[in-house]
Amino acid sequence: MxxxxxxxxxxxxxxxxxxxxxxxxxxxxxxxxxxxxxxxxxxxxxxxxxxxxxxxxxxxxxxxxxxxxxxxxxxxxxxxxxxxxxxxxxxxxxxxVLLSSMGNPKRYPVYWDKLLLNASQVTNPSIDPLREPMETRVFLGKKPERPQRGADGKFTCELPPQLELSMPMLFSAMSYGSISYNAHEALARAAEELGIYYNTGEGGLHEDFYAYGENTIVQVASGRFGVHEGYLNAGAAIEIKMGQGAKPGIGGHLPGTKVGADISRTRMIPEGSDAISPAPHHDIYSIEDLRQLVYSLKQATHHKKPVIVKVAAVHNIAAIASGIARSGADIIAIDGFRGGTGAAPTRIRDSVGIPIELALAAVDQRLRDEGIRNEVGLIAGGSIRSSADVAKAIALGADAVYLGTAALLALGCHLCRTCQTGTCNWGIATQRSELVARLDPKEGARRLCNLLTAWNHELMEMLGGMGINSIEALRGNRLMLRGIGLTAGELEILGVAHAGA
Amino acid sequence: MSCEINARGLSAVELGQRLEAAEGSVTVTECLGQRFVGAGMDGRRIRIEGIPGNALGAYLNGAALEVCGNAQDAVGDTMNDGEIVIHGNVGDTAGYAMRGGKIYVEGSAGYRAGVHMKEYAGKLPVMVIGGRAGSFLGEYQAGGILVVLGLSGRGPIAGNFPCTGMHGGRVFLRCRPEELLFPQQVTARLAGLEDLEAVRPYIKEFCGHFGKDLEEVLDAPFTLVTPDSRNPYRQMYVAN
Structure with missing residues (x-):
């Protein structure tokens, strides 16, 4: 000392x-x-x-x-x-500059914990999911405003490209580099088995994981690491990363010390060189510019894949989302300020952005007010901790949620919040081979499947309790929510009544 | 085999579909602002008469594009392989994040030419600009070779803030180092004969495309800019 x-x-x-x-x-x-x-x-x-x-x-x-x-x-x-x-x-x-990892740990209000779900009593019977069918499948993408008929009067059933999920949950973007090969393999395997998707993050797609392409979302960020024609076409959807909840407004930076041979190949950059993702996309200064990137990606993938635009939840998020919906994007992903990260400046992580609950409610309302909610799918992320959070997010307007931290916990993360050191003893946020070997991808996949299957069961029970038998009927259904201990201002933004009202 | 596509009245999507269906070399005539021409394409030659729109040859994967006129923004965005030859000027962010292939521009380039270009393994992207470049030339450059010749146009050979955030690759400017102001984290010096040997083949190819005299082009001082570190931000952080 x-x-x-x-x-x-x-x-x-x-x-x-x-x-x-x-x-x-x-x-x-x-x-x-x-x-x-x-x-x-x-x-x-x-x-x-x-x-x-x-x-x-x-x-x-x-x-x-x-x-x-x-x-x-x-x-x-x-x-x-x-x-x-x-x-x-x-x-x-x-x-x-102080550097931290994982999500914002400060004691800000967690609105999930101030929202309560409804249940049926007497007048509207609840449904037992063990006995009756319960639909948790979700399709993410643009939906037509009304049924379309052809010249012969028959329904036209052609839809813009959609992502089909067996349950309203996806694994959020975590790059190979920020997390290990084995962690990626576990996520890919679990996504395939569950019939959902995992997300490459901005670090490219390892050659071994092209096999999981049907359950993969490939990300394109400002650094364009590992982005090429084969990569874009390998996934089921493409996500443009404009922002991340843990560090809105700034870029990413994988230090050269973590860029070994394998990561160099996957990111397509030299070994030992810093992988710098600049804060802005250098070609995007407006919604029109975003539209250009959306459509160049669609063009390069023959208009067969939905394009997701991911943004951090910030003050003006409703207007931003409205712009994105008009940019031609198929899906908007919003990441709240409690979302995790492999490394972010402490001050940014802890002080920039807003909670996902408020952002989601504001965005869903704005898109409805403008009559364009059906133009886009909506994914909410940034600290979804349980199936109850999932249900509440859907009731606030999300089609599905991104799970990052919860997925890492299932893989053995103990939330010590020192990912940036690269010495993760659990083999997750590290590139050291002897540490990576501690995480068994098959066992990891099994645990992820367990977690999400359990959450899905719980979700069905909550739905059934509300007398609802599909995710579709809960989406944006704020009558199923009541606030507890919230101010009139908070209730107004959330669009829910206070408990008892 | 070759064919011709008249782009008059075609949307970007329709033109893309026609190009997709075409085989061998293609000439697109009356191109007028259609975006994404050649996006993601490999193994074919496309000659474009007229002016293509933004993101010409984005994610290009081996195809050869030739434009008989100017091109707009984001030429060769995230290009992986192939060649783009522009008989005119290009807009902003030409060669954004390209990691392979070559771009030859006869005239000048707008802002942020070669921003975040990178190289890896056997891939070495090269962009040669015959005229001048706008501000932020080679910003965040992580690899590859950028050459600006200053053979046409007026004013300084590159605008303000060239090579900001550069952490890889090389920039060759046909001027003396003191003619421009560079950021602290790069070194700009007069290129030696050995340095120039490395870019000679590309300048030769440039001269071949645009009918210039190689020796005449090379008969001038060149500035070579290289980054001081591949890890420019390492010292900035303290673990918390």
Whole structure:
């Protein structure tokens, strides 16, 4: 410890009576917390290196380890909390921009937790999904405003390209580079088995995963990494990334140290070179320019694939979404400010953007008011934590939701929020082969399938309880929602009545 | 085999479908602003008479496009392979994120020419601009070769802020280094004979396309701009 060192945030507590000195903890921790001192014949811990990822805790065969939050804290202060003081120290020491990972951890209101779902009683019987059919299939894309008939009077059934999902959930964009090969394989396998989609993110598509193309959304971002004709045609849909909830208004940056041979091939950039995704697309300054990119992608893929435009939820999101709907995009994806990331400047992650709940409600309402809601599918993301969140998102107007953090948790992520270091002990946010090998893609896929299947069952139960038997009947059905503990202003934006009303 | 498509009255989509169906070399006549001509195409030659619209040859994958006139914005956006020859000027963001193939422009280019060009493995994108380039030339360049010859047009050979954010590749400008102001993270110096040898074949090809004299073009000082680091932002962050 020195003058500017703060006592470590976590303490590793070893129960010496249980410890068999198997040295497993030393092997498990890529952060180098555990070590063995030959001279003293003692197992040592460097608490300062611990990120509280719980790998050693979970893998200790005798449960001899636990990680606790240190009670050695700076003097309590309602204004200057410990984290804030430490951040000032870090920046005074380094002169650097604070870099964090995963979603915004601050205590902002979580509106999902202030919304309650309805259920039928007496007058409108509830439906038992175990006994009666329940439709959770969703088609994402442009829908005609009214039935079209041909000259012979028969229905014209040709629709613009659609994405068919067995349930209203997709895995959100996470690039190969930010997460590992095995994590990508697990997502791809699960998407195929579940009949949904995973998303390449902006890091290109590894040659091994072209086989999962029918269940893949390929992303095009400002850096255009790994984007070529074969890539565009490999997926079921193309997503233009304009923004990301965790870091609205800024680009991405995969440091050269993470660009090894495999990632270099997939991103189509030289090994060791920084992969910089500039904040803007250099050719997009307007909705008309966006329209050009949408249609150039459609042209390059023979007008067979829906194009998604993903934006971060920001203050003017309703007007932005209206513009996107008019740009020719088939689907809009909105990412709220609690969405995750492999790395983002702390200040941006924690202070920029708005909650997905408010953004989604505002967008759905605006598109309805303008009579263009059917022009686009709507995907909401940015911290969907449970099937109840899914149901509430659909009732607020989403067609489907993007799952990122929840999917990573299913793969073993313990939300230690240090993805940017590249030493993920769970084999997810790392490119180190010995760490990646810890994540079994088949087992990972099984866990993802378990999670989403369970959520889908829960969703059916909630739907049935409301006396509804399809996602379509819940979509934008805000009568199924009531607010609790919300102000009149919040209720107005959400378009819901207060509980009891 | 060759065929001709008259583009008069055709929408971009219709023209695209006609080009898709055509085999061998194609001449498009009376082109008037149709976008995305040749998008994603490989293995064919398309000659365009008239003026194609934005995003000519976007995601081009090996086809050869020749325009007998000017082209507009985003020529060769995210081009992977092939060749685009423009007998005229091009608009903004020509060669945006191209990672392979060649673009030859007889006249000048607008803003952000070669923005975020990149190279990888055996792929080396090259863009030669005969006239001048607008501001932000080679912004975020991550690879490839950009050449601006200044053979036509007026004013400085490139506009303001050339090579900002550059972290790979090379830029050759037919002028002296002191004629332009460069950002701190690049080095601009007088190109030596060895440096010029690397671009000689491309300048030769340029001269072949547009009937210029190679030795005359090369008989002038050239500035070579290269980035100081492939990791320009590494020092900016502190883990939190």
């Amino acid at each position: 020195g003058q500017w060192d703060i006592y470590p945030e976590f303490e590793v507590v070893r129960n010496e009576a249980r410890c068999t000195r198997c040295m497993g903890c030393i092997a498990q921790c890529a952060n180098g917390v555990h070590s063995y001192d030959e001279k003293r014949q003692a197992l040592l811990c460097d608490d300062a290196k611990c990120v509280d990822c719980h790998r050693c805790v979970a893998m200790c065969p005798t449960r001899a380890l636990k990680i606790v939050k240190s009670d050695c804290a700076l003097r309590e202060n309602g204004n200057w909390d410990g984290d804030t003081i430490k951040e000032v120290f870090k920046q005074a020491q380094s002169g650097g």
